[in-house]
Amino acid sequence: MTATLEDRAQQPFLERMEGFQKGKYGAMAEGRSEDNLFVTPLALRIILLGKTGCGKSATGNSILGQRMFESKLGAQSVTRTCQAKTGTWNGRKVLVVDTPSIFESKADTQELYKNIGDCYLLSAPGPHVLLLVIQLGRFTAQDTMAIRKVKEVFGAGAMRHVVILFTHKEDLGGQALDDYVANTDNCSLKDLVQECERRYCAFNNRGSGEEQRQQQAELLAVIERLGREREGSFHSNNLFLDAQLLQRAGAGTCQEDYRHHELCPLLPLLLHSGPVVEAVVSPHTLLHQVLQAMVVHVCYIVIQGLAPKSSLWVKRMTTCLMAPAPKTSFTLLTATMS
Known part of the structure; x- marks a missing residue:
C-alpha cells in the first residue's frame, strides 16, 4: 500500500535520510519507484532518452504531430538543454521532455547537473513513460552506457517505466519488428528488451501523415498497456x-x-x-x-x-x-x- 504524504511527514528526519550514502552517486534516486498520488487522467508525461543522434527530437515531433523540437541529421547533438513541449492525444494532454546528451556523459560537470535538474523540474512529479530511443540496427556500447546512466539518474526502478522506441523503421524493409527483435544477434539488445518486458515499437520519423498517425496509435497502445500493468502510476522518487x-x-x-x-x-x-x-x-x-x-x-x-x-x-x-x-x-x- 502506498504511503500517503501525511504518513511520510511523520517520519523522523534522520530516518528519512537513512541510506542516502549508498552507491557512487549518493543514492540519487532512493525512494519510491512508483507513485500515484498526483495522477490525473489528462496528463501524460514522457521523457525522451538515448544517445546523441538517435533521433530523440524527431521522435518528439512525431509524437506531438508537429515540429516543436529542432531536429537535424548529424552526429552532433542539436538539443543543448532540456526542453518540454505539450500536445494532445485522443483528448489527453501529453507533455514530452527532450533531453541533451546527459545520458552518455562520462564526466560530472555543472552543465550535466543543470540538465538533469531541469529534466526533473520539467517532468515533476515524475514521468509515466521513459521513452528510450534507439536507432534500428545501431545498438552500440554508447547505448549501453546511456542505459546505465538512466539507472544512475532515475534509479533502477525506472526501467519498469521504460518503453523502447526504434527509429528508422523504414530500414526494416517490410520485415516485422517482432521478427527483427527475435532474430537479432545483439545479446545486449535482447537483454534490454527482456528487462523492459518487451515494451517496444518503431517510428519512421519521415513518414507521411497517415503513417505518423498509425505510429502514434501503436505507441499509445504500448503506453496504455504499461499503464494497466502499473495501475496508472508513474515513476517517482x-x-x-x-x-x-x-x-x-x-x-x-x-x-x-x-x-x-x-x-x-x-x-x-x-x-x-x-x-x-x-x-x-x-x-x-x-x-x-x-x-x-x-x-x-x-x-x-x-x-x-x-x-x-x-x-x-x-x-x-x-x-x-x-x-x-x-x-x-x-x-x-x-x-x-x-
Whole structure:
C-alpha cells in the first residue's frame, strides 16, 4: 500500500535520510519507484532518452504531430538543454521532455547537473513513460552506457517505466519488428528488451501523415498497456517530489508553512546545516549537485522578476545559497545569473 504524504511527514528526519550514502552517486534516486498520488487522467508525461543522434527530437515531433523540437541529421547533438513541449492525444494532454546528451556523459560537470535538474523540474512529479530511443540496427556500447546512466539518474526502478522506441523503421524493409527483435544477434539488445518486458515499437520519423498517425496509435497502445500493468502510476522518487515543490515555489504558488516542507525529504539537505546533514550527503554526490542546480534555477527565475518573490521557500532557498553556510554555492548562483 502506498504511503500517503501525511504518513511520510511523520517520519523522523534522520530516518528519512537513512541510506542516502549508498552507491557512487549518493543514492540519487532512493525512494519510491512508483507513485500515484498526483495522477490525473489528462496528463501524460514522457521523457525522451538515448544517445546523441538517435533521433530523440524527431521522435518528439512525431509524437506531438508537429515540429516543436529542432531536429537535424548529424552526429552532433542539436538539443543543448532540456526542453518540454505539450500536445494532445485522443483528448489527453501529453507533455514530452527532450533531453541533451546527459545520458552518455562520462564526466560530472555543472552543465550535466543543470540538465538533469531541469529534466526533473520539467517532468515533476515524475514521468509515466521513459521513452528510450534507439536507432534500428545501431545498438552500440554508447547505448549501453546511456542505459546505465538512466539507472544512475532515475534509479533502477525506472526501467519498469521504460518503453523502447526504434527509429528508422523504414530500414526494416517490410520485415516485422517482432521478427527483427527475435532474430537479432545483439545479446545486449535482447537483454534490454527482456528487462523492459518487451515494451517496444518503431517510428519512421519521415513518414507521411497517415503513417505518423498509425505510429502514434501503436505507441499509445504500448503506453496504455504499461499503464494497466502499473495501475496508472508513474515513476517517482524523493527528488521528483522536491522538484514539484520547487516548481510551485518558482510560480509563487507554494505558500505553505515549514511543516509542508518536511514532506519532501531532500531539500533539507540544503536548507539545514550541521555535521549530521554533512555526514548524510556529501557535496560531491550527484544527488547534492543536482538538487542544488534545481534550487539555483528556481531562485534565478525569481531574482530576474519572472515569478513572485513572496514564496517562503524561495526566500529561504535564496538565503541558503547566498550564505557562506556549509556546502552551499554562491558562486554557482552568480554564474547562472551571468
